[in-house]
Amino acid sequence: MQSVIGHALDLAGVAKRYDGVTAVEGIDLAVERGSFLTLLGPSGSGKTTLLMIIAGFIEPSAGAVLLDGRDITALPPEKRHFGMVFQGYALFPHMTVAENVAFPLRVRRMNRAGQQQKVRTALDLVQLSAFADRRPAQLSGGQQQRVALARALVFDPALLLLDEPLSALDKKLRAELQEELKALHRRIGRTFVNVTHDQEEALSLSDRIAILNGGRLIQQGAPSELYEAPRTRFVADFLGASNFLRGIAAVEGRVQAGGTALRVAAPLAAEQAVLLSLRPEKIRLLPEGEAAANRVPGLVSGWSYVGAAFTLTVDTRDLGPMRVTMPAWNAPLRPQQGLAVTLGWDADAAVPVAEDLPAAA
Structure with missing residues (x-):
């Protein structure tokens, strides 16, 4: 299967309503x-x-879907030439792997020789050539997922659409197949549109992420942009964990949160109510005497060990309970209930976010 340039997709004002209920x-x-x-x-x-x-x-109830600038809103699915991989794979149990992959070519009435060549190429692409004569029940979940991918790609689709394709797999296999899917995307150069509710999967796989809530597009951008600079509380909270700190902007570069003055890098208007998002991994446990832009004392009220890291809950006077993540290897201390600690973070670690908009009616 030769590498090709993908196709551009545009959605313009797309909406869908069912009996007064807005889906998007x-x-x-x-x-x-x-x-x-x-x-x-x-x-x-x-x-x-x-x-x-x-x-x-x-x-759609409103709006348009465009492929390379051409309006395809009224085009039926079979005319769009899109490949699709479903959550349950939707393989035919009575067919072999090769027959499953060949099915879209049979529907298109391709000759047998052409089918065989394309099936071989597609199975090579997903590293399943040795399994061509097996049936789906003889394959693992990860292998079935690869068969579904090969079937979706065998007819050279304009776009590949993925509907939670990894959600049925266990965590370790899901991580492995994320890497394979990302490598596959790089090799074939097509446009992929993926749906997931798994934040780690989205961050790992994507060039860009579009975050939706209540039928609205809340924010879109590169994974690092969304994680480091969320615009709303929902984005900060949904895409990873975050602490939320409330205060009032005082003099330039400072936010007053109760009796604690916080230093921030973002420009803020004086007397403005501020909501800050602070990622747990951006907080340090400070040794005595170490300087930091922000220093807040607290007591450890809970902690958990997750292998690579400790996650602590630290109760503070003005900021309330705060979540802190630190590497477990070579940790500066061993967590214990009631331990007095000093939290520290840089001025640019906390970013202002907006309150969430109400859901679509």
Whole structure:
């Protein structure tokens, strides 16, 4: 299978309403050629509805779907030439691996010789050539997922749509297949649109992420941009863990949170109410005498060990309970209940975020 340049996808003002209930509202989204975009959000956020609109299985109530600038909103699914991988793989149990992969080519009435060549190429691509004569029940979950990928790619689709393709796998296998899927995307150069509710998967796989909630597109951007500079409380809280600190902007570069003056790098208008997002891994436990832009004393009220890291809950006077993550290897101390600690973080570690908008009606 030769590497090709992917196709560009654009959604313009896309909405879907069912009997007065809004599933998605006013979605404007551009997917660049050859990119890997993930639609990320909790259950009921509208991400699967949006994917089905892209696929052509659901007709939007408003807006347009464009492929390379051409309006395909009214085009039925079979005319869009999109490959799709479902959560349950949807393999035919009575067919062999090769027959499953060949199915889209049979539907398109390709000759037998052409089918055989394309099936061989697709199975090579997903490293399953040796399993061509097996049936799905003889394969592991990860192997079945690869068969579904090969079947979705065998007819050279314009786009590959992925509906939670890794959610049925255990955590270790899911991590392995994330790497394989990312490498596959790099090799073939097509445009991928993926749906997931798994934040780590979205961060690992994607060139760009579009975060949805309540039927609205809340924020989109590169994974690092969304993680480091969330615009709203929902994005900060959904895409990883965060502490939220409330205060009032005082003099330039300072926020007053009760009796604690916090130094921040973001420009803020004086007397403005501020909500700050502070990631747990950006907080340090300070040895006595070590300087930091922000120093806050507290007591450890709880902790857990997760192998690579300790997660601590530290009760502070003005900021309330704060979550802190530190590497377990060579940790500066061993956590224990009631231990007095000093938390420290840099001025640019905490970023201001907006309160969340109400959900779409």
